Amino acid sequence: MLNETPDNETSDAARWARLIEAVAIRRDREAFAALFRHFAPRIKTLMQRSGASEQLADELAQEALFLVWSKASLFDPKSAGAAAWIFTIARNLRIDALRRQKRIPASDTSETELEFQRDEGPLPDAGVATSQIEARVRDALSLLPDEQMRVVELSFFHETAHAEIARALDIPLGTVKSRLRLAMARLRNLLDDFS
Amino acid sequence: MTVHHHPPDELLGAFAAGTIDLGQHVAIATHLVGCAKCRGAVRAMEHVGGAVLAALPPSAMSDGSFEALQRRLDEASETSAPVQRRGRAFSDVPGLPEFLGSYPDSSWRWIAPKVHLRPIRLPEPSATRVFLLKSSPGTRMIEHTHTGFEMTCVLSGSFVHAGGQFGPGDFDLGDGSVDHDIRIDSVDDCICLVAMQGDLKLNGVLGRLLQPLIRM
Ligand SMILES: [Zn+2]
Numbered sequence: 001m002l003n004e005t006p007d008n009e010t011s012d013a014a015r016w017a018r019l020i021e022a023v024a025i026r027r028d029r030e031a032f033a034a035l036f037r038h039f040a041p042r043i044k045t046l047m048q049r050s051g052a053s054e055q056l057a058d059e060l061a062q063e064a065l066f067l068v069w070s071k072a073s074l075f076d077p078k079s080a081g082a083a084a085w086i087f088t089i090a091r092n093l094r095i096d097a098l099r100r101q102k103r104i105p106a107s108d109t110s111e112t113e114l115e116f117q118r119d120e121g122p123l124p125d126a127g128v129a130t131s132q133i134e135a136r137v138r139d140a141l142s143l144l145p146d147e148q149m150r151v152v153e154l155s156f157f158h159e160t161a162h163a164e165i166a167r168a169l170d171i172p173l174g175t176v177k178s179r180l181r182l183a184m185a186r187l188r189n190l191l192d193d194f195s
Numbered sequence: 196m197t198v199h200h201h202p203p204d205e206l207l208g209a210f211a212a213g214t215i216d217l218g219q220h221v222a223i224a225t226h227l228v229g230c231a232k233c234r235g236a237v238r239a240m241e242h243v244g245g246a247v248l249a250a251l252p253p254s255a256m257s258d259g260s261f262e263a264l265q266r267r268l269d270e271a272s273e274t275s276a277p278v279q280r281r282g283r284a285f286s287d288v289p290g291l292p293e294f295l296g297s298y299p300d301s302s303w304r305w306i307a308p309k310v311h312l313r314p315i316r317l318p319e320p321s322a323t324r325v326f327l328l329k330s331s332p333g334t335r336m337i338e339h340t341h342t343g344f345e346m347t348c349v350l351s352g353s354f355v356h357a358g359g360q361f362g363p364g365d366f367d368l369g370d371g372s373v374d375h376d377i378r379i380d381s382v383d384d385c386i387c388l389v390a391m392q393g394d395l396k397l398n399g400v401l402g403r404l405l406q407p408l409i410r411m
Contacts, residue, residue, distance in 0.1 A: 012249075032268070036261055041253030048254060058257045062264050070271050080238075083245030091213040091244065099319060111318075112213075114294045115220060118227055118234055137242040155205075156212045156247050177205070184204035187243060188236060 013134040016082035017075075024072035035086075036065050043090045049157040050094055060097055064090045079120065081134040092116065140187050148183035151176055198230045198364040202346075206368070207233055211240035218323025221315065222346040222366075222390035224292040229364035285315070288327060288386060290350040290363065303327075309334045315388075325390045330354075334379045343393020345369040352385030354378060 016038070022031035040061045047057035067089050075085050092112040099111075141149065154165045165180075166173045202210075202223055209215045210223040227234050282297030295315065303311040309331035317325060332352075346368055353362040356377045361367050379385045 029265075029268075033261070036264070039248075040256050040260070042248055042251040044254040044256060045251045046248055049251075054254075055257075057254070058260060061256065062260055066264060066267055066271070069268055081242055081245055083249040084238075084241045085245070087244040087248045088241055090248065095213050102319070115217075115224065115292075116213075117293065118224075118237075120234060120238075133242060134246065137239070137246050141243065141246055152208075152243065153247055155208060155214065156244050180205045180208070181203065184208045184240075187239070188204050 013081060013083065016086075017077045020068065020072050020075045020082055020085070021077065023069060024075060032065075032069055035068060039068070039086050040065050043086075046090060046157065047094060047097075052094075052097065056097065060090070060093050064093055067093070081137075083134065088116065137187075144183055144186060148179050148186070151179040152183045152187075155180055197362075198232070198366075200359065200361055200365040200367060201230065201233055202226055202366050202368065204236065207236045208240045208243075211237045211244060216321045216323050217317050217319055218321040218325045218390045218392070219346065221292070221295070221317070221325050222323075222348055222388060224294070225290070225348040225350075225388050226364070226366045228290055228292055230366075285327075288350060290348075291388065303329060323390050323392045325388065327386060328389050329384050329386045330379045331384055332379055332382055334385075335377070343370075343391065345392075346390040348388045350386045350388060352379065352381035352383050354385050354387075355380050 016035065019028075019031040019035050022028035023035070043064045044057045044061040047060045048054060052060060064086070068086060071089070075082070080088075095112045141152070144152065150169060151165060154168055163173060166176045169176070206215070206219075206223065210220065215223070227237065284298050284300035285291050285295050298318065299316050301314050301316065303313045306312045311329040313327040313329070315325040315327065327350075330352075346366065347361070349361050349363050349365045349367075351363055353360055354377050355361070358367065360380065362381075
């Protein structure tokens, strides 16, 4: 065999990208069901860990997958990984939900999406496939010391990140900040080739 | 545009995670308009978010949730174009993120000799206040201290302080411990976007006289 056999996780990432494309091009219900099975229960976990009630987390997970369906044609496998793309959909929904909780009248539900819109300009030479970037990110994460990984994970859940992380891990605020700074610097180094 | 000063990595990570308030978000988004390096870093952090999400333990979805969703799909129309912003607020100021276009516009007001301020009113309450600051060449900022942080994005012109020179695209993060002795060293006006938390205290007699004027 000339090609290296991709490890399971790499092929997972490539498979999710193909599933999203199948939804975009053929409105493929089976592909959508597979995406639902994997991501909806994990988005639910993400929402619950971010402080949503079980019912709200369930609703937000359904809504996220609904957006995966209706926005599938906007997914560009060259510029985003499937998991990263779905993560940004969930992130934006979480921000919208928090605004509704604070009774902030949103002019429309896509407000948050606009706030994250960036003109990326020319992307770095696409010699590196997105699935390879995803594999690289996972490798980078697996190289982080456990204590830094915990802080990174939690930093993706909490709104008022640092103070709540300190409480959750029972460590001083300063330690959270220094661990996060170390972790982000390491990730940045490991990922710099792609940015 | 050569950018020399960037936001710290953990702030870019928090931006990608969606865990900072809207005022800070505006400041980082403004930096990203002019900085490809940090746009790449945010994209990388979103990959980290994807990896964290994909590795989470699953929580069982409620009974019938998939069937309910399927019924919605039948009625759903396909979104083929990204949502577009149409507002024109602040369009006379170059280098701002597009979404500010639909915010309420405001006009420059005089706050001190050679210094004008233009508030950016956020559509939601935020602990962070955001405004544009325009200073004429040669201006020395009034000596001040603040109790929270202060993020400054240079849009045009430049200033210098102990931390170096800051030109278009540069990002400066100050906290209460930094003594700001800032001098505008560009030939033209220096326009910055500032996101600030906490109280600003102007020092000296002149500062105390001006204090009421900078309240927004
Ligand atoms: Zn930058």
